Amino acid sequence: MSTSEPTPAEEAALRAKEKAEQDALPYKWTQTIGDLDITFSVPGNFKGRDLAVDIKKTSVTAGIKGQEPIIKGDLPHAIKVDESSWTLTSALDGTKTVEIHLDKVNKMEWWSHVVTSAPKIDVTKIVPENSKLSDLDGETRGMVEKMMYDQRQKEMGKPTSDEEAKLKILEQFKRQNPHLDLSGAKLS
Structure with a gap:
C-alpha cells in the first residue's frame, strides 16, 4: 500500500467523485465546526403537518x-436535541424548503457525513471560515487559545502548557523535599 500523496490528477478525481456522490444525495448539507444544516425541497402545497421530522441525539x-x-x-456523532430544530420555508419558485439545524x-470536530450510511467527504480538505477569537464563547475561546499556545510551543521545541504545569509541580516538590534525589524523574 502506497503512503505517498496523491498526484494533482488523482486528487482532482477524488474531489470530482466526492462532489458527484454529494450531489446525488436527496438533500444538501453544510456545516461549521459547531453545527450542521440539512435542506431539501418539498412541493409548495405542503404544510408542516405533512412532514415527519424526528431529531434524536x-x-x-x-x-x-x-x-x-x-x-x-444514525448520526456519526451526538447532537444537542434541545438546541436543534427544523423549519419549513417558502421559496419564490413556489416550492418549500425543509431546513434542519x-x-x-463536540464543537471541535468536522463531520465526514450527516448519516453513517451516506458517502463521506474528506474532512481534511475543509477550510474553516475565518472567525475571530472574540466571536467564541468563553470556554471555547480558552480551549482554542490553549491549543494555539501549545502548537506554538511545540513548533519551538518548548513544553506545552500541560507539560509546563507538571514541571512547576515537580520543581515545587523538589524544593519541599531537598533530601530526595529526583534527577532521574520523568514526566509522563
Missing part, C-alpha cells in the same frame, strides 16, 4: 408523511 429522520424518508439514519455536542 444520535439519529435523524425527515421526509413527507406516508413516504420513504428523504434522510434517515443540528447543534453538535
Whole structure:
C-alpha cells in the first residue's frame, strides 16, 4: 500500500467523485465546526403537518408523511436535541424548503457525513471560515487559545502548557523535599 500523496490528477478525481456522490444525495448539507444544516425541497402545497421530522441525539429522520424518508439514519456523532430544530420555508419558485439545524455536542470536530450510511467527504480538505477569537464563547475561546499556545510551543521545541504545569509541580516538590534525589524523574 502506497503512503505517498496523491498526484494533482488523482486528487482532482477524488474531489470530482466526492462532489458527484454529494450531489446525488436527496438533500444538501453544510456545516461549521459547531453545527450542521440539512435542506431539501418539498412541493409548495405542503404544510408542516405533512412532514415527519424526528431529531434524536444520535439519529435523524425527515421526509413527507406516508413516504420513504428523504434522510434517515444514525448520526456519526451526538447532537444537542434541545438546541436543534427544523423549519419549513417558502421559496419564490413556489416550492418549500425543509431546513434542519443540528447543534453538535463536540464543537471541535468536522463531520465526514450527516448519516453513517451516506458517502463521506474528506474532512481534511475543509477550510474553516475565518472567525475571530472574540466571536467564541468563553470556554471555547480558552480551549482554542490553549491549543494555539501549545502548537506554538511545540513548533519551538518548548513544553506545552500541560507539560509546563507538571514541571512547576515537580520543581515545587523538589524544593519541599531537598533530601530526595529526583534527577532521574520523568514526566509522563
